[in-house]
Amino acid sequence: MAIELEPWIQLVRGCCGVLVLVTAITPIPTLKLFGTGRSITNCNLNTLLFLFLALFFIYAAVFFRLVAEAVSRNSLPSIHAAFSETALVLATFMNAERLGDRDDKSPIHLNRAVSWCLLCAIELFVVVWTGLPGGQTSPPLASRVSAAIDVCKAATCVMILLQILPAIIANCNTASKPSPASPLDASSNPADILSLQMDTLREVEKLGGWWPLLKLFGVFSRYMFPVGEPVHQIRFVASFLLMVTHEVTELQEQLAFASILDAAATGSQVQTSFKKALLLRAVNTALSHIFGLLRAEIKLHRAESFATGVHAKILSMDPTFHSLANPTDLTKAVDDAKEFISLFDSIIFSHFINIMGIVMAATKLVSLHGPFLFIIMAYQITFTCVINSKGTQKRAEAFTKVHKLKVDQEHRRQDGLRGWTTLFNQNLIEHEIDCFRLVTGALIDQERKLDSCRLNFCLAQNIVSFCGVAAGYSFMIYRYGQGAATVGDLVLYTSVWATLWMRIGELTRTIPDLVDDLLDAAPLRRVLERSSAVQTSGAELLCGEGSLDLHDVSFTYPARDTPVVDHLSMSIKPGAKVALIGPSGTGKSTLLKLVMRYMSPSTGTILIDGQDISNIDKNSQVFHKSVGMMPQIPHIFNTTVMENVRMGKKNASDEEVYAACRRAMIHDTIIARPGGYESLMGENGSSFSGGEKQRIEFARLFLKQPKVVILDEPTSSLDPETEMQVLGNLINQFVHTTVIVVTHNVEIAKDFDRVILLGEGGKIVKDGSYRELLAKEATEQTTSHALQPGLTRY
Template sequence: MIATESPARSSSPFHLLHHSRYSRASTLALVGWLFCSRSYSAKLESSVLPRPLPLDLLLVRPCSGDMALYNTTLPWVSNVAAQRTLRTTQVAYPIALLALYLVAFTIRSITTSRKDEDDVPQQPEQLGPGGKPLPKKHNNNGSPKEPGIPADLDFSRPRKLLFEWLSVGIVASFVANIVVIIVHALVARNEGWWCGEAPTVYLVGSFMVYALLLIHMVDSHPSPTAAHFVTWMVAALLEIVLLGASFALYTSDHREPTVGAPQNGHQRGGELRRDMTEWEITEVTIDIVRFFLLAALLGFFTLFVYLQRPKRKMEEPHHHDESDALLSNGHATENGAATGPSHGYGAIAQNGKPHGPAHGHHEAAPAGWEKPKQVPTRSWWEYIRAYAIFVPYIWPYKDRKLQINFVICFLIVFAQRGIQLLVPLQAGHITDILAGESKENVNHQPFMPWAAITLYIVYRLFQGSNGLLGATRQILWIPIEQYSYRELSVAAFEHVHMLSLEFHLGKKTGEVLSALGKGASLNTFLESVTFNVLPMLIDLGVALVYFLVVFDAYYALVIAVVAFWYIYITIRMASWRAEIRRQATNASREEDAVKNDSMMSYETVKYFNAEAYEFNRYREAVQKYQKAEYLVTLSLALMNTIQNLVFMLGLIVTCFIAAYQVVTGIRTAGDFVTMLTYMTQLQGPLNFFGTFYRMIQNNMINSERMLELFKEKPTVVDKPDVTEMPSCEGEIRYNDVHFSYDHRKPALKGLSFTCAPGTTTALVGESGGGKSTVFRLLFRFYNAQSGTIQVDGNDVQDVSIDSVRKHIGVVPQDTVLFNESLMYNLKYSRQSATNEEVYEACKAASIHDKIMSFPDGYETKVGERGLRLSGGEKQRVAIARTIIKDPRIILLDEATAALDTETEEHIQEALQTLSRGRTMLVIAHRLSTITMCDQILVLHEGKVAEKGSHLELLAKKGRYAGMWKKQVRAQRAAEEAKVLKDKADRLRRESMDSSARGRNVDEESPNSSDEDEQQRKEQTELQSALSLSPKAAAPHAEIASVLRGDSGTDNNAQREALRSGTVRSPSPVVEEEQDKQAPRSS
């Protein structure tokens, strides 16, 4: 549709007398004009008609006696309304559609997100570190549902293709309109035909809007959405208005628009047309086709939605209750772990207890806080809603000074936007002064603009991130950045420590530590969005408004098109390059792995003369990385070239338009400089957008890892009405306790027992019987799924976790120490302990003398995880640390397993002293250490199979008696083996003294057949002895080597000693053990 020009009329009435068709009424017209000019002047002042008014219109309107005569010469009266309607609608069309689509898209994103929240049962509010609320978990198993529309507009692929092709047809119709205008302008160039600004804005702007709708429809899922439907509906209404105005204008008298002719009726346009031309017919035809395409989109959308209504009626609504899992079976949890057939995470059993404490992460689906393998896909509203959790840690709500800094930083951002506009304006003003075209030039004579140049320099001094304003903003932002980093890091650290044991047992330490360190990434992300993305968008918006108001619509249109395609191409190519960069990163890591592996295996390479192989392997790894690096560099150069090409095309168009307007006198040279300077300033942020987009993407991923870590919640927490346990006597009672780490394999099945205060109870049994689980439940690492655990009659779940753990001391089997001094580790259990108390505890644990033998004594660094200490030393430090804590309940998990016999005796004495007046639970595999316990519980398959004292259990001849018999036999075998080994060592020493004499004897005396037979018998006996256990067989192997003479010397003395009985043969216990193992060897 082309906006047309109404024919201009002369402002003088006397020219009418020269036209023959006015001759009959010339006098009447003149008199009528003079008579009615005064009475109609008031109406004309408020008329919608433009000024100056054509005089022949005034002659016709009041004097209508001969209207048939004048209608053929006055088309402007009937066309002015249609022309203005057409022009206004054309300019408003793309702006209205774009604004409507953005609003509809925003509303849809918010409403669909709220719909997801409605589908999830309400959970009690969780509080993070410092009492700040944590976000609730949501079930995003499917696509977000569109409110009020069944199946969320999730049309099938053929239906979606139908919408896409119809949209392609609409985009093609605008392309056809543009082609028609270009061809028409070329054909009618001699007449100076041009459509004008309004049609140009309409066609190009609408093309961009519909291209955006099409791109979003193709890329997003589900699509099309309600936002598309609303936009199409409004577009169809506007198309009707445009068609009506076009028909009203083109079917009446009108003039062709020409270059430079304003479309306000002031001047004549091109040739007068009384009917539609072939160009206008073509144009209107394309418009009609476009309208029918829009109608088809609306019709098919409504039809497909209507067809899905029966499906929705057939679906029964599911009402959630407390027994439903938040993460349904077969679906991935929020962190990626599949729940499988078991109860989902968060489901509550009918008895009010959780079905299980663990919801571990599956290996194939890493946790959300682990490093993702691809960019997460979320809607913008989901990001905003999720990142709202960080607001309490980022906003300094208690520090008024930092709040003032925050406000000043934002004011500086807006001030910088004003400077960005003032710099090109001032440059243009200086140019006009130098060219003599400014209003300040007297008689258009140039002069030296000292003040203007000084002001320009001042503006440049404040401009940019390196200017005074930018530097001030960076300085003011430093304390805010440090505050947010400090709060985020400390809060994340506290949060991870507050998580339950199941999280720490299934975590990857490296991934957790990496996620904990993402506070800086979040700061960078927020700072980048606030001080880079936001200013860039503001600059683009200001540029559009400025060029539209100060210059004309052509400039604003070019900037909008360039910005759209620049940003779109950048995002597309950055996403394409992400996979290339990932391959290059993997190739670089592989190169490092090959290099490190080869260097670490230096001796192996030399053993097998594999230098050439390693050289080739490393060369191939380097070449692979270089190929990937080449693709990364090539793709970056390609992206930069395309970005620059897009911007240069826009710059060329604006330069040509501005240069033409300067030549024709419409603009000044200063305007050209202003435009060129402003466009150059816009190029910087756009060029940076590629790198900036990738940086934001990486920071978003990193900060999301911290976000997911914050969303992890402890499975064992205090109840809202929990009370403290002020004192503890030490009574422990387990009442029908059931627990399982995995529902398929229960760990405890109805466990019940009682420990009286001040008694010692030992837990024995095979591995996996539930001994460690008993400790974990008592220490509140887990909650029992049924039954109760009581301390002094108080259910441990009814009192606070801290008050329970305060009265319990634990000596683990594997002691881990901090990489600090011994004194630091010893005082860790009670920081208020004095040095004298530490010394007494270490003496009780038989470690004081050992510590004092170290050069630095108690200030000795123990190394990472205490690796500089031996196993026995670490165990004694752990016992001393527990003694310093002075708890009422002590849990010993094989506390003497890593100690030698002598030290074990000292520790047993210290533990007997420590256990007086305290309740002690001991897990033991060496039954000799628990013979003095008041009660021994034999656990089997999660139950108490036997209980009693040591003598009582031996008298029962049950499981405990069998375990005791096996350990006694093993101990005797070990003792026999030790005796054999000691005697073999003695014989070896004796043989070394008599080796020379023995060798001479062997050389002089011939070997008899009887001696050979005797040696074979001895070897057979010793080979039979070698079938014993490793500990018992070791000395026999040495004795066999003596008899065989493997030492290279004569061993007659040793053999003689064996034959004479100096070295005994295996004891009956050993022979019994041999008999038991013989069938297995056979």
């Protein structure tokens, strides 16, 4: 049996177990670096899982028998036997865990299969060799139980070989053909065109694992590490060196206090050790304070860099992105990702330092008290890591569901607040409260499952920790009883062991939090990955007279099959006043957005003064100065009236602002307020009416004086009298300016040079002056509801 084998045989078995363990815990991408990481596909996973579990229990039984016999003799087991059985127990356990992981699409790879074969072959050789008469130098195995265990072990190894050898032979002659990476599907939510709400675990599956996903988070690196900033880089490096020094001095401090007890126990002088311990404590206190000051500055700088950088990135995105993005989703994505930015600090200053402290403490304990402590730590760390891995996976699944329900809850909340008027008018406030209560209840239920999952895995970790602590203390008490350890050793062990497992516990507790932060940051990562959909060559617009030409222009919105604008061609002369009318959904507003370069046409070209605007830089100052657009619903910033009007021309004088507001028929309304032009307009202009906000937008336009004016339902909130006055000022102000207006008000079209009636797909149904179209209709004896006199709204 294993207990009685020669030491060199035990060493070979142990090394083989270590090899199998290493291949089990090595990530597949690392295995593939050696060219032997391809999959073994024609094996029965369930059968192999059962066989490895059987081997695990066999080796565990042998190990416990080994410990029991040593305890009965009041001694320690053979270190060679303990090492080999420990390696084999952990190796078979980790391989069973890998085979049982159904998320791993191919847990059987050539490296692992070869290591399994080697393990089984050595075990069969040892069983046969020790069972042959005269074939062993150690006493024969007399115990029937041991013989039965050997038979079971041999049978299990044979069955594993029969399972994997044919698969290895069949796959060795097959060229490794990595499966093509599946393109990421859009979010399962049709409304989530930008995939901000995509299931991150589904993304992991698409990418082929966590490592490819982690590489995508490199877009955050510019906010995590101060690239190109020497002062902050020096602070960062200094903080790291301070933490390393602190770890070393903390261990030395524990050794110094232990030496005080040993000196006191032997009646020696304790002053030297006492002074050393106090000095180390003082140094540690100073290092912690300096580190805290440096890290606080690093965190503040990172927060500033993240806030300004992400805000600049989002505002710099093209109009297509902003037309599809939900501001609530964007705000939540930024807020959720704030914790992730601290991840680099956590890894370097917390987890890396913790790991370094664990290695130093473990090395010191093993050097003082022998390799048996290493065996105890190997068991505890392995089982803790497996429990943590499984717990993290389950927690990630539960957290993804919680995250989705939080998004649903926030959307429901926002809909209720923004749509309060509709709810009140329809007497549906109680109904909306009930709906919100249902969404919140579902969220609470899922959070309860998440908490239960976390607590269950914490319990498993605590049980493993208890077993490790019990084993470690039992070993140290045995050494003390044998006279191999002093009182100082016991105190040192207690201190270092407690610190060691406190650090391991901290690591296992924070890893799930890191996964949560990763999942939280995924939506913002997808935003930062995006590039502008408006491609340009960086040319500048040379706008002269303001002509506009569209040649075979088509456009289809994402997630739609039917084009909104379908092969439209038209030409507008400089200085023309053109009204676009037609039913809803005929592409009128879309056409204006294409001209403004909110998005690019699917096909065709748009020319301003003969220049293809797709070649114009999207941030062209001349383009935005020469082409001005007034949206149907203007946005008013929460600042003064003066600053809002100056959005049209940042360097405008006060007199220019006053003149623009007079043309927009809003000057008298402004000066009638107590603050005049310094009055705050409130959140989205809440202190002004809808018509007043439209006139503020007109004032911006008058102040800007563009060469091409584009208006989208510009007078929808104005009363008829103000509407005619503002439009009259518009026509008079922009006599030589090209004006294009989208409207449902046919009365407005009477004053324009040209009226274009659009039909389905943006097709031009009628084109001409208002009078020409009326005359044409009269001649054809047809009726056009769009142009009938007396019908003021289309």
